[in-house]
Structures are given as structure tokens and as C-alpha cells.
Amino acid sequence: MTFLFAYLAALLGFGQPAPAGEEPAFTVELEPLPGDTADLPPVTPARGENPPLVVIDPGHGGKDPGATSPFGGLLEKHVTLAIARQIRDELAASGRVRAALTRDDDRYLVLQERYEIARRLGADLFISIHADAAPHNDGARGATIYTLSEVASDRQAALLAQRENAADLIGGARLSPDPNVNMILIDLAQRESMNVSAEFARLLHREAAPIFPFRPEWHRFAALVVLKAPDIPSILFESGYLTNPVDVAYISSPDGQRQIATGMRQAIEAHFARRFLAQQAR
Ligand SMILES: [Zn+2]
Numbered sequence: 001m002t003f004l005f006a007y008l009a010a011l012l013g014f015g016q017p018a019p020a021g022e023e024p025a026f027t028v029e030l031e032p033l034p035g036d037t038a039d040l041p042p043v044t045p046a047r048g049e050n051p052p053l054v055v056i057d058p059g060h061g062g063k064d065p066g067a068t069s070p071f072g073g074l075l076e077k078h079v080t081l082a083i084a085r086q087i088r089d090e091l092a093a094s095g096r097v098r099a100a101l102t103r104d105d106d107r108y109l110v111l112q113e114r115y116e117i118a119r120r121l122g123a124d125l126f127i128s129i130h131a132d133a134a135p136h137n138d139g140a141r142g143a144t145i146y147t148l149s150e151v152a153s154d155r156q157a158a159l160l161a162q163r164e165n166a167a168d169l170i171g172g173a174r175l176s177p178d179p180n181v182n183m184i185l186i187d188l189a190q191r192e193s194m195n196v197s198a199e200f201a202r203l204l205h206r207e208a209a210p211i212f213p214f215r216p217e218w219h220r221f222a223a224l225v226v227l228k229a230p231d232i233p234s235i236l237f238e239s240g241y242l243t244n245p246v247d248v249a250y251i252s253s254p255d256g257q258r259q260i261a262t263g264m265r266q267a268i269e270a271h272f273a274r275r276f277l278a279q280q281a282r
Contacts, residue, residue, distance in 0.1 A: 040121055043100045044092035052125070052272045053098040054091065055118035057226065058084035059130040059236075062108025064167050067133035069242035076242060077106065079251055080129045083239055086261035087129075096269050111167055115229035124275075125200065125268065126234040128226045131251060134243045135159065141244040142215040143208075143260075145201040146236040148194055148228065149221030161222040164236070189230045196233035200271050204235070207270060208263025212256070213240075237264075 043053060058080040060066035066076025084101055091099040100121055102114045109117075118126045134140040152158035201219050208214070227234040239260055240247035250256035 040117065041100045041102065041104065043098050043121065044088060045095075046091075046098045047095050051096065051098050052275075053100065053121060053123045054125040054127060054268055055100050055102060055121060055123040055232075056084045056087050057102040057114045057118075057126065057128040059128055059164070059226075060167060061103050061106055064108055066167075067131060067163075067242045069248050071242075071245045071248045074242060074248055074252055076131045076133075079131050079239070079242075081106070083251065083257050083260055084129045086257045087127075087264045090258075090261040090265040091268065094265060094269065097272055111165070111225040112228075114226050115232065115234065118232055118234075119229055123232050125271065126227075126229060126232045127264070127268075128224075128234070128236045130164065130236060130238050132160070132238040132241045132243075133163075134241055139244065140215070141241050141247045142213040143218065143240055144215050144238040145204055145219050146222050146224060146227070146238065147197040147201050147219070148190075148224060148234065150223050151221065152223065153221040157220045157222040160220075160238075161224055165223075165225050186230045190228075193229070193231060193233050197227070197235055200233055200267070201235055203271050203274070204237075204264070204267040207267040208260075211263040212250075212259045 058077070060077035060080060062077075064077065066080070068075055081103070085104070088099045088101055091097050100117075100123075102117045103109055114128065115126060132140070132144065146157070146160070152161055198219075205214060205218050209218075222236075224236050227236055240251040242248055251260070
């Protein structure tokens with residue numbers, strides 16, 4: 001499957017440029033995005049040749065505040081940025097993986113722009129950071145990892161997809177995918193990315209569950225627009241519940257943010273070490 005994916009990826013023009021004299025059958029051309037000419041965000045350096053790159057996406061921003069906590073009025077867009085910065089800084093200090101943020105200030109980005117930044121940077125992994133809100137104060141607490149599926153795993157996952165996808169409606173941005181792309185190949189590439197995303201979700205839970213709390217149902221599936229880069233394994237991480245006072249105190253505290261970043265860094269490094277070893281074994 002990995003070989004098949006590499007072949008398809010080459011066909012699709014992902015990753016490596018085509019060898020001289022060999023034109024790829026076609027390439028994926030997504031529509032130019034608003035602000036496409038703007039400089040790409042800075043990438044932190046790492047040791048070694050061709051170190052992998054993770055793009056961290058602080059959810060919401062600017063005119064889209066995300067959820068608001070009933071305890072102290074904390075806005076999701078602020079807590080996601082603080083956690084994302086902490087993860088980037090931990091990765092930079094460790095120096096094994098390069099990292100970039102989709103936004104490093106309080107700005108609004110449509111969902112497709114977020115994964116387009118990751119694609120244009122050639123990212124190997126995409127992580128969107130969020131904070132959850134339960135419909136009623138049902139005592140829900142802990143982190144949840146979402147990966148892409150067309151079918152939501154349950155009603156709560158469907159509600160979450162509705163809420164997170166609504167960010168695009170705020171800006172009135174409805175970006176249509178290019179009609180010229182070969183949907184079957186895109187679909188196959190997407191399936192491989194979905195498998196690797198689920199693999200990373202399990203690894204993140206394994207590495208981080210001893211460090212910070214997860215929900216009992218810690219892995220869910222939802223049709224989330226921000227996870228739809230066909231060629232980049234992607235997860236959406238709900239760090240905790242803004243509707244739970246214990247979670248709010250934890251995810252907004254420097255200690256809590258550090259612990260989340262440590263668990264995340266360990267999982268990211270283990271993920272790329274595992275991918276590297278699998279590549280060597282081939
Ligand atoms: Zn969110």
C-alpha cells in the first residue's frame with residue numbers, strides 16, 4: 001500500500017518534483033486562495049538531513065472566536081494559539097522535527113487556507129488544535145482526537161463537525177475543489193492519509209494519556225473540512241472542555257499547556273521515528 005501510495009503520489013505530483021523529461025500525468029491544482037501570494041509562515045529548524053515538518057494549526061482566530069467558556073469567558077481562539085505555540089517551541093527546543101504555525105497572531109483564516117498552508121510548506125503531518133464545548137453542562141472532560149471520516153462516529157461527533165465547519169460561513173468563503181482532479185486517485189491518496197492519521201491518533205493517545213486526561217472515547221471520526229488535505233495525515237485535537245471548570249483551568253494554565261505540548265511532542269517524534277524505520281526496512 002505504501003508503494004502504491006508513493007506511485008500515486010508521484011502521479012499526482014505530491015512531494016518530489018517529476019524527474020527531468022518526465023511530466024507527471026497531471027498535478028493537483030487547487031484554486032488560488034485569498035492571500036495566496038502572502039509569505040508562508042516561518043519554519044523552525046531541526047537537525048539532520050531532510051527533517052520532517054509538522055504544521056500546527058491554532059483553531060479559529062480573528063472574527064471567529066470559537067467557543068466561549070462560561071467560566072471566566074475564555075475564548076477558544078486564544079487558548080488554541082497558546083497551546084500551539086507551546087508545541088512549536090517544544091519541538092524547536094528538541095530539534096528533531098521542523099514546525100510551523102498556520103497563524104501566530106489573532107487572525108482569521110478559512111479552513112481550506114489552513115491545510116493549504118501545510119500543503120504549500122510540504123508538511124508531513126497536520127495538527128489542528130481546538131477546545132471543546134459540551135451542548136449541556138454534562139460534566140464531559142478530557143481530550144479527544146478526531147480524524148477524517150465522511151460518516152460521523154456518533155451524534156456528538158456530527159455536532160462537533162457542524163460547529164467546526166461553520167468557521168467558513170463566517171467569512172462567507174465557499175471554496176470549490178478543482179473539477180479537473182482525478183477523484184479516484186485523490187480518494188486513494190486520502191485513504192492512505194486517513195490510515196496514517198488514525199495510526200498517529202493511537203500513538204498520541206499512547207504517549208500522552210499518562211501525561212494529561214483524555215475522554216474515555218478518545219478517538220472519534222467526523223467530516224471536518226480542515227482535515228481534508230488528501231496527501232497529509234491530519235488530526236484535530238480537542239484539548240479539553242471549555243464547559244468544564246477543571247478543564248478550563250488546566251488548558252489555560254502554563255503547566256497544563258506545557259504538559260499537553262510534551263505529550264504532543266513525544267507522539268510527533270515517535271511517529272516520525274516509526275515512519276523512518278519503516279522506510280529503512282523497505
Ligand atoms: Zn474549535
